[in-house]
Amino acid sequence: xxxxxxxxxxxxxxxxxxxxxxxxxxxxxxxxxxxxxxxxxxxxxxxxxxxxxxxxxxxxxxxxxxxxxxxxxxxxxxxxxxxxxxxxxxxxxxxxxxxxxxxxxxxxxxxxxxxxxxxxxxxxxxxxxxxxxxxxxxxxxxxxxxxxxxxxxxxxxxxxxxxxxxxxxxxxxxxxxxxxxxxxxxxxxxxxxxxxxxxxxxxxxxxxxxxxxxxxxxxxxxxxxxxxxxxxxxxxxxxxxxxxxxxxxxxxxxxxxxxxxxxxxxxxxxxxxxxxxxxxxxxxxxxxxxxxxxx
Numbered sequence: 001x002x003x004x005x006x007x008x009x010x011x012x013x014x015x016x017x018x019x020x021x022x023x024x025x026x027x028x029x030x031x032x033x034x035x036x037x038x039x040x041x042x043x044x045x046x047x048x049x050x051x052x053x054x055x056x057x058x059x060x061x062x063x064x065x066x067x068x069x070x071x072x073x074x075x076x077x078x079x080x081x082x083x084x085x086x087x088x089x090x091x092x093x094x095x096x097x098x099x100x101x102x103x104x105x106x107x108x109x110x111x112x113x114x115x116x117x118x119x120x121x122x123x124x125x126x127x128x129x130x131x132x133x134x135x136x137x138x139x140x141x142x143x144x145x146x147x148x149x150x151x152x153x154x155x156x157x158x159x160x161x162x163x164x165x166x167x168x169x170x171x172x173x174x175x176x177x178x179x180x181x182x183x184x185x186x187x188x189x190x191x192x193x194x195x196x197x198x199x200x201x202x203x204x205x206x207x208x209x210x211x212x213x214x215x216x217x218x219x220x221x222x223x224x225x226x227x228x229x230x231x232x233x234x235x236x237x238x239x240x241x242x243x244x245x246x247x248x249x250x251x252x253x254x255x256x257x258x259x260x261x262x263x264x265x266x267x268x269x270x271x272x273x274x275x276x277x278x279x280x281x282x283x284x285x286x287x288x289x290x291x292x293x294x295x
Contacts, residue, residue, distance in 0.1 A: 031062050031063070031065070031066035031069075032050065032052035032062055032063045032066055033048065033049065033051065033067060033069075034051050034088060035047070035049070035073065036049075037079075037080065042228075042232065042235070044082065044235050045081065045082055045083075045228070045232070045235060046080045046082070046083045047084050047086070048070060049085075049087065049088045050085075050086070050094060051087075051088040051089065052089065053088075053089045053092075055098055056089060056095035056138070057087055057093070057143070058094070058096065058097065058098035059094065059096065059098055059117060059146075060098030060101045061098075063098075064120055067120050068120055068123065071123040071124060071127065072123075074129075075123070075127055075128065078239070079294065080129055081129055081130075081235055081239045081242060082131070082132065082231045082235060083129060083130070084224065084227045084228065085124070085131060085133050085134070085147075085150055086223070086227065087136065089137075090136075091136070091138065091220070092137045092138050093133075093138060093139035093143050093147065093159070094139055094143030094146055094147075095141075095143060096140050096141025096142040096164070097142050099168075114173040117142065117173070118173065118174045120174075121145060121146060121174050121175050122175070124146070124149040124150065125150075125175075125250075126250075128243045128246065129239070129242060129246070130151050130152065130234055131149075131152070132150060132151065132153070132154065132227040133146070133150035133154070133227075134154050134226070134227035135153065135154065135155040135156065135161065135210070136155075136156050136159060136216070136220055136222070137156070137159055138159070138160045139155075139159060139160065139161045140160065140162050140164050140198060141164050141165055141168075141172070144162060144163055144176065145163070145175050145176040145179070147210075148176065148179040148209075149175060149179065152211050152230060153204075153209065153210040153211055153212075154213075154230070155201030155204055155205070155212070156201050156213070156214055156215070156220075156223045157200060157201045157202045157214065157215055157216060158216050159200060159201040159204075159223070160198050160199075160200060161198065161200075161201065161204050161209065161210075162197055162199060163192060163196070164198065165196070166193060166194060167196035168196075171193075172193060176193070177193065180192070180193070182253070183209060184208045184209060188207060201213040201223075212230075236289070236292075237292070238274075238276040238280060238290070238292045239292060240271055240274050240276055240294060240295070241271055241274075241276065241277070244267040244270055247267055248263055248266075248268075251263045252264060275293065275295050276292045276293065276295065279291060279293075
Protein backbone atom coordinates (compact mmCIF):
# COMPACT_ATOMS: atom_id res chain seq x y z
CA UNK A 1 0.00 0.00 0.00
CA UNK A 2 1.28 3.48 -0.80
CA UNK A 3 1.95 5.74 2.19
CA UNK A 4 2.58 9.49 2.23
CA UNK A 5 5.48 10.45 4.49
CA UNK A 6 6.98 13.71 5.65
CA UNK A 7 10.11 14.87 3.91
CA UNK A 8 12.10 14.74 7.18
CA UNK A 9 11.40 11.02 7.51
CA UNK A 10 12.48 10.42 3.93
CA UNK A 11 15.70 12.29 4.51
CA UNK A 12 16.50 9.97 7.40
CA UNK A 13 15.76 6.75 5.53
CA UNK A 14 16.99 7.81 2.09
CA UNK A 15 19.82 10.19 2.78
CA UNK A 16 20.90 10.09 -0.87
CA UNK A 17 18.23 12.69 -1.58
CA UNK A 18 20.88 15.21 -0.56
CA UNK A 19 21.99 15.27 -4.23
CA UNK A 20 18.93 17.37 -5.03
CA UNK A 21 19.71 21.07 -5.30
CA UNK A 22 16.09 22.06 -5.90
CA UNK A 23 13.04 22.12 -3.56
CA UNK A 24 10.79 19.07 -3.59
CA UNK A 25 7.14 18.51 -2.82
CA UNK A 26 5.63 15.78 -0.68
CA UNK A 27 7.32 12.45 -1.24
CA UNK A 28 5.57 9.20 -2.09
CA UNK A 29 7.46 6.28 -0.55
CA UNK A 30 6.28 3.17 -2.37
CA UNK A 31 8.34 0.38 -0.84
CA UNK A 32 11.76 0.44 -2.51
CA UNK A 33 10.81 3.35 -4.78
CA UNK A 34 10.94 7.01 -3.76
CA UNK A 35 8.86 9.30 -5.96
CA UNK A 36 8.60 13.06 -5.64
CA UNK A 37 7.70 16.16 -7.63
CA UNK A 38 9.81 19.29 -7.77
CA UNK A 39 8.38 22.73 -7.06
CA UNK A 40 9.19 26.35 -7.78
CA UNK A 41 10.80 26.92 -11.17
CA UNK A 42 11.09 23.12 -11.57
CA UNK A 43 7.39 22.44 -11.05
CA UNK A 44 6.36 19.81 -13.61
CA UNK A 45 9.49 17.66 -13.15
CA UNK A 46 9.02 14.37 -11.29
CA UNK A 47 11.83 12.20 -9.92
CA UNK A 48 11.44 8.41 -9.79
CA UNK A 49 14.13 6.88 -7.58
CA UNK A 50 14.99 3.21 -7.13
CA UNK A 51 16.02 2.63 -3.52
CA UNK A 52 16.72 -1.01 -2.69
CA UNK A 53 20.37 -0.98 -1.51
CA UNK A 54 20.28 -4.47 0.03
CA UNK A 55 19.56 -6.03 -3.38
CA UNK A 56 21.40 -3.42 -5.51
CA UNK A 57 18.02 -2.52 -7.02
CA UNK A 58 17.70 -6.06 -8.38
CA UNK A 59 14.35 -6.61 -10.06
CA UNK A 60 12.49 -8.76 -7.56
CA UNK A 61 8.82 -9.01 -6.65
CA UNK A 62 8.76 -6.06 -4.23
CA UNK A 63 10.61 -3.61 -6.46
CA UNK A 64 8.59 -4.50 -9.56
CA UNK A 65 5.29 -4.18 -7.70
CA UNK A 66 6.36 -0.79 -6.34
CA UNK A 67 7.34 0.34 -9.82
CA UNK A 68 3.91 -0.59 -11.15
CA UNK A 69 2.27 1.49 -8.42
CA UNK A 70 4.45 4.49 -9.27
CA UNK A 71 3.82 4.02 -13.00
CA UNK A 72 0.08 4.28 -12.34
CA UNK A 73 0.62 7.34 -10.14
CA UNK A 74 2.59 9.14 -12.84
CA UNK A 75 0.35 8.13 -15.73
CA UNK A 76 -2.69 9.81 -14.17
CA UNK A 77 -0.91 13.03 -13.17
CA UNK A 78 -1.48 15.63 -15.89
CA UNK A 79 0.70 18.17 -14.08
CA UNK A 80 3.89 16.19 -14.75
CA UNK A 81 5.73 17.29 -17.90
CA UNK A 82 8.90 15.18 -17.61
CA UNK A 83 10.14 12.30 -15.44
CA UNK A 84 13.71 11.51 -14.37
CA UNK A 85 14.30 7.87 -13.44
CA UNK A 86 17.46 7.23 -11.40
CA UNK A 87 18.87 5.33 -8.44
CA UNK A 88 19.35 6.34 -4.81
CA UNK A 89 21.87 3.51 -4.35
CA UNK A 90 25.42 4.72 -4.80
CA UNK A 91 27.25 3.11 -7.73
CA UNK A 92 24.20 1.13 -8.89
CA UNK A 93 21.45 2.00 -11.35
CA UNK A 94 19.94 -1.49 -11.43
CA UNK A 95 21.79 -4.80 -11.16
CA UNK A 96 19.23 -6.69 -13.27
CA UNK A 97 17.31 -9.77 -12.21
CA UNK A 98 17.06 -10.84 -8.60
CA UNK A 99 18.64 -14.24 -9.28
CA UNK A 100 18.13 -15.43 -5.69
CA UNK A 101 14.38 -15.11 -6.17
CA UNK A 102 14.54 -16.38 -9.73
CA UNK A 103 16.44 -19.55 -8.76
CA UNK A 104 13.60 -20.62 -6.45
CA UNK A 105 10.93 -20.31 -9.16
CA UNK A 106 9.52 -23.10 -11.28
CA UNK A 107 9.87 -22.68 -15.05
CA UNK A 108 6.30 -21.44 -15.51
CA UNK A 109 6.74 -18.99 -12.62
CA UNK A 110 9.87 -17.58 -14.27
CA UNK A 111 8.04 -17.12 -17.57
CA UNK A 112 5.13 -15.36 -15.87
CA UNK A 113 7.39 -13.12 -13.81
CA UNK A 114 9.41 -12.04 -16.85
CA UNK A 115 6.19 -11.33 -18.75
CA UNK A 116 5.12 -9.10 -15.87
CA UNK A 117 8.53 -7.40 -15.82
CA UNK A 118 8.29 -6.70 -19.55
CA UNK A 119 4.82 -5.24 -19.00
CA UNK A 120 6.20 -3.02 -16.23
CA UNK A 121 8.84 -1.64 -18.58
CA UNK A 122 6.24 -1.17 -21.31
CA UNK A 123 4.27 0.91 -18.80
CA UNK A 124 7.34 3.13 -18.42
CA UNK A 125 7.83 3.26 -22.19
CA UNK A 126 4.18 4.25 -22.59
CA UNK A 127 4.13 6.99 -19.95
CA UNK A 128 2.60 9.95 -21.79
CA UNK A 129 5.33 12.45 -20.88
CA UNK A 130 9.06 12.40 -21.78
CA UNK A 131 11.23 10.22 -19.53
CA UNK A 132 14.97 10.47 -18.86
CA UNK A 133 17.10 7.69 -17.33
CA UNK A 134 20.09 8.92 -15.29
CA UNK A 135 22.66 6.10 -15.02
CA UNK A 136 25.42 6.72 -12.46
CA UNK A 137 26.70 3.17 -11.99
CA UNK A 138 25.94 -0.42 -12.94
CA UNK A 139 23.03 -1.01 -15.36
CA UNK A 140 23.24 -4.59 -16.55
CA UNK A 141 20.67 -7.10 -17.76
CA UNK A 142 17.24 -5.87 -16.74
CA UNK A 143 18.86 -2.65 -15.52
CA UNK A 144 19.84 -1.68 -19.05
CA UNK A 145 16.48 -2.91 -20.33
CA UNK A 146 14.84 -0.51 -17.86
CA UNK A 147 16.97 2.38 -19.12
CA UNK A 148 16.13 1.47 -22.73
CA UNK A 149 12.43 1.86 -21.88
CA UNK A 150 13.04 5.58 -21.25
CA UNK A 151 13.00 8.18 -24.02
CA UNK A 152 16.40 9.70 -23.23
CA UNK A 153 19.42 8.21 -21.44
CA UNK A 154 22.28 9.96 -19.66
CA UNK A 155 25.21 7.99 -18.24
CA UNK A 156 28.28 8.79 -16.23
CA UNK A 157 31.38 7.97 -18.26
CA UNK A 158 32.36 5.31 -15.69
CA UNK A 159 28.92 3.66 -15.62
CA UNK A 160 28.75 -0.01 -16.62
CA UNK A 161 26.11 -1.08 -19.13
CA UNK A 162 25.37 -4.39 -20.80
CA UNK A 163 22.82 -7.03 -21.70
CA UNK A 164 24.63 -9.90 -20.00
CA UNK A 165 21.91 -12.54 -20.02
CA UNK A 166 23.47 -15.01 -22.49
CA UNK A 167 26.40 -15.35 -20.09
CA UNK A 168 23.92 -16.51 -17.45
CA UNK A 169 22.16 -19.01 -19.68
CA UNK A 170 19.31 -16.64 -20.52
CA UNK A 171 18.29 -14.08 -23.13
CA UNK A 172 17.17 -10.50 -22.46
CA UNK A 173 13.49 -10.94 -21.68
CA UNK A 174 12.18 -7.55 -20.60
CA UNK A 175 12.38 -5.96 -24.05
CA UNK A 176 16.14 -5.88 -24.58
CA UNK A 177 16.21 -7.99 -27.75
CA UNK A 178 13.67 -5.60 -29.29
CA UNK A 179 14.64 -2.17 -27.99
CA UNK A 180 18.41 -2.29 -28.36
CA UNK A 181 18.32 -3.13 -32.13
CA UNK A 182 15.91 -0.21 -32.56
CA UNK A 183 18.30 2.15 -30.77
CA UNK A 184 21.55 1.12 -32.49
CA UNK A 185 22.43 -0.89 -35.60
CA UNK A 186 21.06 -4.45 -35.28
CA UNK A 187 24.51 -5.93 -36.02
CA UNK A 188 26.04 -4.03 -33.10
CA UNK A 189 23.12 -4.96 -30.85
CA UNK A 190 23.64 -8.62 -31.76
CA UNK A 191 27.34 -8.41 -30.95
CA UNK A 192 26.66 -6.89 -27.53
CA UNK A 193 23.97 -9.46 -26.69
CA UNK A 194 25.89 -12.46 -28.05
CA UNK A 195 29.07 -11.53 -26.17
CA UNK A 196 27.40 -10.35 -22.92
CA UNK A 197 29.86 -7.47 -23.13
CA UNK A 198 29.80 -4.73 -20.51
CA UNK A 199 30.73 -1.27 -21.78
CA UNK A 200 31.25 2.03 -20.01
CA UNK A 201 29.18 5.17 -20.40
CA UNK A 202 31.59 6.77 -22.84
CA UNK A 203 31.46 3.71 -25.13
CA UNK A 204 27.66 3.66 -24.82
CA UNK A 205 27.55 7.25 -26.05
CA UNK A 206 29.80 6.43 -29.01
CA UNK A 207 27.46 3.57 -29.98
CA UNK A 208 24.34 5.69 -29.53
CA UNK A 209 22.90 3.73 -26.59
CA UNK A 210 22.89 6.86 -24.43
CA UNK A 211 22.33 10.46 -25.47
CA UNK A 212 24.98 11.91 -23.18
CA UNK A 213 27.99 10.64 -21.23
CA UNK A 214 29.28 12.91 -18.46
CA UNK A 215 32.33 12.88 -16.22
CA UNK A 216 31.37 11.65 -12.78
CA UNK A 217 31.63 14.14 -9.90
CA UNK A 218 32.43 13.80 -6.21
CA UNK A 219 28.75 13.62 -5.31
CA UNK A 220 28.27 10.70 -7.72
CA UNK A 221 25.29 12.45 -9.32
CA UNK A 222 26.69 13.84 -12.59
CA UNK A 223 24.22 11.89 -14.75
CA UNK A 224 21.32 13.08 -12.61
CA UNK A 225 22.48 16.69 -12.84
CA UNK A 226 22.69 16.41 -16.65
CA UNK A 227 19.25 14.77 -16.73
CA UNK A 228 17.90 17.64 -14.64
CA UNK A 229 19.39 20.14 -17.10
CA UNK A 230 17.62 18.30 -19.95
CA UNK A 231 14.36 18.21 -18.00
CA UNK A 232 14.62 21.96 -17.49
CA UNK A 233 15.04 22.42 -21.25
CA UNK A 234 11.90 20.37 -21.89
CA UNK A 235 9.83 21.92 -19.10
CA UNK A 236 8.96 25.30 -20.73
CA UNK A 237 7.30 23.58 -23.69
CA UNK A 238 3.59 22.87 -23.99
CA UNK A 239 2.70 19.70 -22.01
CA UNK A 240 0.06 18.42 -24.43
CA UNK A 241 2.33 19.09 -27.42
CA UNK A 242 5.09 17.10 -25.69
CA UNK A 243 2.74 14.18 -25.13
CA UNK A 244 1.44 14.28 -28.69
CA UNK A 245 4.98 14.45 -30.09
CA UNK A 246 6.04 11.46 -28.00
CA UNK A 247 3.03 9.40 -29.13
CA UNK A 248 3.57 10.34 -32.78
CA UNK A 249 7.23 9.27 -32.63
CA UNK A 250 6.61 6.04 -30.71
CA UNK A 251 3.81 4.90 -32.98
CA UNK A 252 5.32 6.16 -36.21
CA UNK A 253 8.71 4.45 -35.92
CA UNK A 254 6.98 1.07 -36.00
CA UNK A 255 5.38 1.85 -39.39
CA UNK A 256 6.33 2.75 -42.94
CA UNK A 257 7.06 6.43 -43.34
CA UNK A 258 3.83 6.94 -45.33
CA UNK A 259 1.77 5.40 -42.52
CA UNK A 260 3.84 7.44 -40.09
CA UNK A 261 2.67 10.63 -41.76
CA UNK A 262 -0.91 9.65 -40.92
CA UNK A 263 0.07 9.07 -37.29
CA UNK A 264 1.64 12.53 -37.23
CA UNK A 265 -1.52 14.03 -38.67
CA UNK A 266 -3.65 12.28 -36.05
CA UNK A 267 -1.69 13.73 -33.15
CA UNK A 268 -1.38 17.13 -34.81
CA UNK A 269 -5.18 17.29 -34.98
CA UNK A 270 -5.46 16.22 -31.33
CA UNK A 271 -3.27 19.18 -30.38
CA UNK A 272 -4.97 21.77 -32.63
CA UNK A 273 -7.95 22.62 -30.38
CA UNK A 274 -5.87 23.07 -27.20
CA UNK A 275 -5.65 26.41 -25.41
CA UNK A 276 -1.89 25.89 -25.19
CA UNK A 277 -1.61 26.03 -28.99
CA UNK A 278 -3.44 29.34 -28.98
CA UNK A 279 -1.17 30.58 -26.20
CA UNK A 280 1.90 29.55 -28.20
CA UNK A 281 0.84 31.63 -31.18
CA UNK A 282 -0.33 34.59 -29.09
CA UNK A 283 2.87 34.73 -27.04
CA UNK A 284 4.91 34.72 -30.25
CA UNK A 285 2.91 37.62 -31.66
CA UNK A 286 3.17 39.51 -28.35
CA UNK A 287 6.90 38.72 -28.08
CA UNK A 288 6.69 37.20 -24.60
CA UNK A 289 7.28 33.82 -22.99
CA UNK A 290 4.28 31.50 -23.25
CA UNK A 291 2.38 30.42 -20.14
CA UNK A 292 1.20 26.89 -20.80
CA UNK A 293 -1.46 25.34 -18.60
CA UNK A 294 -1.65 21.86 -20.10
CA UNK A 295 -5.11 22.18 -21.66
